Amino acid sequence: MMDPILKLQNGSDVRGVAVEGVADEPVTLTPEYANRIVQAFVQWLAQKSGKPAGELKIAVGHDSRISAPMLKQQALMAITAQGATAVDCSMATTPAMFMSLVFPETQYDGSMMITASHLPFNRNGIKFFEPVNGGMEKADLTDMLKIACTLQEKTADISAVEKFDLVSLYAENLCQKIREGINSEENYAQPLTGNHIVVDAGNGAGGFFAEKVLARLGADTTGSLYLEPDGHFPNHIPNPENKQAMDAIRGAVLDNKADLGLIFDTDVDRMSAVFSDGREVNRDALIAMMAAILAEDYPGSTIVTDSVTSEKLTAFLEGELKLKHHRFQRGYKNVINECKRLNEAGTVSPLAIETSGHGALKENYYLDDGAYMAVKLLIAAAKTKAQGKTLNSLIEKLQPQFETAEYRLKLKGEDFKAYGANVLSVFKQRAEEKGYHIVEPNYEGVRLSFKGEANGWALLRQSLHDPNMPLNVEGDGEGDCAKITVMMKELLGGFDQLDISVLDK
Numbered sequence: 001m002m003d004p005i006l007k008l009q010n011g012s013d014v015r016g017v018a019v020e021g022v023a024d025e026p027v028t029l030t031p032e033y034a035n036r037i038v039q040a041f042v043q044w045l046a047q048k049s050g051k052p053a054g055e056l057k058i059a060v061g062h063d064s065r066i067s068a069p070m071l072k073q074q075a076l077m078a079i080t081a082q083g084a085t086a087v088d089c090s091m092a093t094t095p096a097m098f099m100s101l102v103f104p105e106t107q108y109d110g111s112m113m114i115t116a117s118h119l120p121f122n123r124n125g126i127k128f129f130e131p132v133n134g135g136m137e138k139a140d141l142t143d144m145l146k147i148a149c150t151l152q153e154k155t156a157d158i159s160a161v162e163k164f165d166l167v168s169l170y171a172e173n174l175c176q177k178i179r180e181g182i183n184s185e186e187n188y189a190q191p192l193t194g195n196h197i198v199v200d201a202g203n204g205a206g207g208f209f210a211e212k213v214l215a216r217l218g219a220d221t222t223g224s225l226y227l228e229p230d231g232h233f234p235n236h237i238p239n240p241e242n243k244q245a246m247d248a249i250r251g252a253v254l255d256n257k258a259d260l261g262l263i264f265d266t267d268v269d270r271m272s273a274v275f276s277d278g279r280e281v282n283r284d285a286l287i288a289m290m291a292a293i294l295a296e297d298y299p300g301s302t303i304v305t306d307s308v309t310s311e312k313l314t315a316f317l318e319g320e321l322k323l324k325h326h327r328f329q330r331g332y333k334n335v336i337n338e339c340k341r342l343n344e345a346g347t348v349s350p351l352a353i354e355t356s357g358h359g360a361l362k363e364n365y366y367l368d369d370g371a372y373m374a375v376k377l378l379i380a381a382a383k384t385k386a387q388g389k390t391l392n393s394l395i396e397k398l399q400p401q402f403e404t405a406e407y408r409l410k411l412k413g414e415d416f417k418a419y420g421a422n423v424l425s426v427f428k429q430r431a432e433e434k435g436y437h438i439v440e441p442n443y444e445g446v447r448l449s450f451k452g453e454a455n456g457w458a459l460l461r462q463s464l465h466d467p468n469m470p471l472n473v474e475g476d477g478e479g480d481c482a483k484i485t486v487m488m489k490e491l492l493g494g495f496d497q498l499d500i501s502v503l504d505k
Contacts, residue, residue: 003149005033008125010465012138012333014145015116015125018067022122029124032153034071038078038112040148041128044140045110046084048130055109056084059100061092061166062114063205063267064229067124071114075126076161081154084109089166091229093205093268094127095369096170101131102365105169115205115267118239121232134365135333167205171212174375178217181379190218191382196258198223200249202238203230204266209371223256225249238265240272240282240357250274260381260391264370269332270357271370273377275392283355284313285395290359290373292394293380294350295321301348304339306330307444308355308406308472311457312399320397329444331464332358336366403481407471408463409492410499416467419497423469427460430491454483460492469498 008016008029014037016029046053060075062068072088079086087108089100097113100106110130116123128136128144136144182191197219201207207227214221225248226235236244240263253261253274261274272282273289281289291303302324303317309327317325328338332354339352343362352366353359360368361376381391411420428446431438439447445461455476462469471488475481489503 004028005037005148006142006145008033008037009138009141009145010125011331012136012141013125013127014141015119015123017122018065018071018116018124019122022120025122029067029071031070031074033148034074034126035078035153035155036148036151037126037145038075039082039151039154040144041110041112042079042082042084043147044144045130048132049109051109053083057087057108058084059087059089059097059106059108059111059164059166060114061089061097061100061111063093064091064203064231065114065116065124065266066121066231068114068231071124071126073158075112075114076158077156078154080156080158080161086158086161088161088163090163091205092166093170093208093371095269095367095371096166097127098129098134098365098367098369099170099173100166101129101134103169103173106164106166113267117267117269118237118242118265134367135336138333167208168212170371171208171216174209174213174371175216177372177375178213178378181375182382184382187218190216192378193218195260195381196220196222196256197260197262197378198225198249198252198256198258199227200225200245200252200261200263201227202245202264202266203228203233203235204238204264204268205229206264206266206268206370209262209264209268209374213371223252223258225252233266240265240270241355246272246274246280246282250278250280254278260377262374262377264374265357268370269368270359271373272357273374275390277392279392281395282357284310284401285398286357286359286373287313287353287355288316288395288398289380290351290353290361290376291317291321291323293376294361295323298323298348298350300324301350302326302342304328304335304342304349304352306335306354306356307442307447307461308459310401310474311449312401316395316398327443330354330461332356332360332368336360336368340366401474402477403475405473405481405485407473407485407502409469409471409502411467411469412497412499416497417462420462420469423492423495423498424460424462426495427491434487434491436487450480450484450487454480454487456480456484458484458488460488471503 116125184191199210249261249263335352342349358368
């Protein structure tokens with residue numbers, strides 16, 4: 001039987017249920033398990049760095065989740081018990097915790113962020129960072145958790161643990177990047193003076209951006225929403241992909257006649273935006289915007305995205321911006337690692353970005369940093385304004401998506417990965433027999449493109465971690481999405497361990 005600690009791995013992160021409160025969801029990320037996992041990180045880091053544990057300095061930060069104080073206490077005790085020096089960075093962001101390894105003022109040997117991103121209040125997790133590769137790779141985390149399985153919980157006196165205000169240092173670094181990027185002769189210190197920008201932090205850790213970045217640079221932030229940390233997330237899910245969340249920031253922009261709206265997820269490694277006219281800048285539009293901002297400095301370069309981006313995005317990137325679109329796999333680590341691989345192979349790739357809002361720039365340590373993307377957006381807004389244009393103009397030729405749908409088809413049985421692989425093989429064969437156009441190259445699942453009776457595309461793939469097969473469908477006109485869904489249902493019939501009933505709804 002698998003050790004419960006190993007079951008806490010979710011890709012390159014640790015995630016689990018940290019507090020009670022949801023029916024049929026027992027606690028899996030217990031204080032003891034957190035303690036043993038962080039002890040294992042110290043041992044793993046010592047092996048990797050070649051330093052004895054006693055010479056390591058490791059920082060701990062967290063978001064607003066209600067289980068954060070308990071997990072932070074266990075992390076600080078575990079680090080101290082292993083002989084390393086612990087640093088308490090208190091409320092922080094995931095990108096800030098990575099940057100704690102980089103800033104000259106800190107340059108820690110390792111760091112961790114206690115977060116479960118946008119998941120419900122009862123969940124939590126830990127993301128780990130080390131100086132060489134940044135975020136931990138999946139295989140490294142597996143090795144580390146195996147060490148944790150051999151350890152016993154240890155306590156230690158943490159009353160004298162050093163505290164450090166990392167978010168303030170991180171915010172000042174962002175301020176300086178904006179000052180340098182805008183380079184205003186009239187007002188270098190406060191280059192955002194005269195701009196009205198609202199922020200929705202979703203009661204996560206991103207409220208600092210309004211006070212410590214925007215306001216400090218002269219912006220009016222009146223009308224900003226949910227800046228106060230609250231781990232119950234009482235207003236909406238702190239997730240730029242959530243409709244209610246995007247409706248909230250859109251309403252804040254329109255109600256306050258703001259120039260721009262910014263929304264972050266709980267730990268601020270993702271962001272989306274809203275233009276002054278209420279148009280949402282998320283998913284394909286966010287990717288197009290970031291690519292347009294980078295196009296001048298990286299002409300002809302390659303933009304790496306996840307697999308569910310639209311063909312309209314490809315047309316914009318390649319037709320309008322003269323860039324190359326490399327549609328890869330879902331998972332922020334997947335797109336980041338592919339971006340790294342391309343650059344190492346000699347192909348210039350400045351951006352790896354998912355439709356979820358995870359965006360990592362080569363110039364920023366390949367770090368998926370929502371606040372850094374906001375910085376790039378603010379600089380671009382100032383530059384376009386100086387040219388007598390609007391920020392909207394950068395992506396005005398991106399054709400909007402007409403209708404999209406995502407279905408999750410449940411897989412039954414224990415060996416769902418193997419069964420799902422067989423479904424993909426048969427699905428592709430059936431599509432070929434029907435004469436449907438199969439998009440190649442394709443790096444995840446099977447992608448079909450349709451022109452004629454129905455126009456649009458469909459992508460069937462396996463979930464990264466769960467027993468289901470996501471099916472994404474996009475239609476270009478009235479009724480196209482429904483027509484393509486019917487075609488998909490026909491191709492997916494007859495699998496006794498695949499539930500396609502959701503396609504009837």
